[in-house]
Amino acid sequence: MAAKKPKASTPNPGNMSLRVWFYSILLTLQYGFQPIISKRFTRREVIVTSSVLTCEVAKVVCALILMAKDGSLKKLAKEWTLVGSLTASGLPAAIYALQNSLLQISYRNLDSLTFSMLNQTKIIFTAIFTYIILRQRQSIQQIGALFLLIMAAVLLSIGEGSSKGSSSGDPEKILFYGIAPVLVASVLSGLASALCQWASQVKKHSSYLMTVEMSIVGSLCLLASTSKSPDGEAIRRYGFFYGWTPLTLIPVVTNALGGILVGLVTSLAGGVRKGFVIVSALLVTAMLQFLFEGTPPSLYCLVALPLVISSISIYQKYPYQVKKKEA
Template identity: 30%
Template sequence: MHYSRNGPTGSSGPRYLASTAVLLVEVIKLLASLTLAAHDMRRTHPTAPLFEIAGKLHRSVFAADSWKLVVPAALYTFQNSLIYVAISNLDAITFQVSYQLKILTTVLFSILLLGRKISSRQWVALVLLTSGVALVQIAGPVASSDAGAGGAWNWDWDWKERLTSLLSTGTSSGFKGLMAVLAASLTSGLTCVFFEKLVKDSLASVSLWTRNVQLSFFSLFPALFIGVLWQDGAAISRDGFFAGYNSIVWLTIALQALGGLVVAVCIAYADNVAKNFAASFSIVVSYAASAVIFRTPLMLHSTGGAAIVLLAIYLFNSRPTPRTALLPTSKEKPTTVGTNTKPLSFR
């Protein structure tokens, strides 16, 4: 995504509009979810004719409670727009590190909306996870100019200058990107947990893919009317809807859509905290794979960050002793499927 927004366009034309990409992601997710929902309907009614399957699918998608998906749909669209704003105004490292705040916001909203209980050990694991991911993604050191082949490294992370440029003025692009990524982190936590609550409360009666169809359908309206028509309508009228599109842009859109479908499965059968741990672990895997495949040198701080991530995953999954205090407590029952009240774990 960062390369598609900041890399060479390959022509003298304008860069593609983020609002059109957000809309296309939702269209692809809608079509894919419709196909999977129809497949589920066919499996449960193998002898029903096609028009009856279509009627059942239509009634399930536009059921009386479908309006509940309006809120997460609007929030998802807003979040995607914020991510494009952030990645367009920040370098990839700053964006990735800052966006890890969604791990903590997801846990906080899980406590508030789902009544989950997090043990003291798990709180430590969450802080370690956020710190470890940030360490892995921080730009590596550069060799000193006078160092030979076996010379020492000059650990120049340049974070003082980076923060100064981000916070120096409210009109700078860096500050705009920072505010966008912070808002996206907050919106991500709220939206994911709210959608998880809706899915798990009705999973016994409404299929996951029907919920995903509803979410994508309602997401089309803010993406189309607010993003495409209101925000970028003039530019689209002048340059066209697909101005600036190339293979990298289409690949980015496809990955966004596929990621949304995978996240829906993870939320339904695990939870959002498990999703964030999996995403964090994938960063460690990518770091190790780049060292093997592309011969990228292993940096001390990145290797330490990877070890911290693995430690955080172990601590979060390990069962606390019965005397471990739970912070904070909640009187609400967790909205998990077929499980009793216990500290949150994705094992």
């Protein structure tokens, strides 16, 4: 008993705080670097499905390692059932698989800062779907923050859609292959997030177990789609790793680790810290885009950036307070 007490007491006060800060900093850097890393190390010839599938495999490996560390892997054989797994993780997995494919397309056709800010519109759709599925209400401040985020998304869409100085130089290509995919992915992300929250509350699934289940189901859905999809045809013709280089593994692994870090930060520190991470990551992306790509953010980005930062900060700071009568 004497040997167990120091082990239990040591992580709680100081080490827990250090772990939260460590995971938060890592997630901030991952969010900030991911668009630039993907753009630089993923060649345009790389087949999107191959990149997404490899990322899902990396997520499963990381989650299993963490489950083995915390001891939950031993309980898996006794408590896991196929029906329970499909009920909790099947639909969100299929949605996330499609979302990841859309994000991969969008990465290649938008500048890094615009992609990062448009990607934050998923908060709007998360709020909508959590209300529909879980009846989770929003405060007046949060509703105002969501409108700020919509304004920022509209600014970015108009700015990028009419821009002639973009890397691709084709406004229609930017709109249909850059802006549209990331906005559709945001809608899907909101729906999947609400479904995952329902599964964690009703089915009591751990974040690591859901990561494994969703990655496996999502990968099976992608593999099934390759029978008739253009990516499937490209894989059969050129090979699964067509266009890959050793550097292509870097964005794949960082993206997988980011998925694990989201679960860690949320479970250890809650949504407020995650909101702080997202805001910090936008600033990191803006700085990195200027340093590595040599072009400062456009005027639309400069106007939209404070709107995005303010909206996320307000949304996280003023949650809905349950009144006494409702309680």
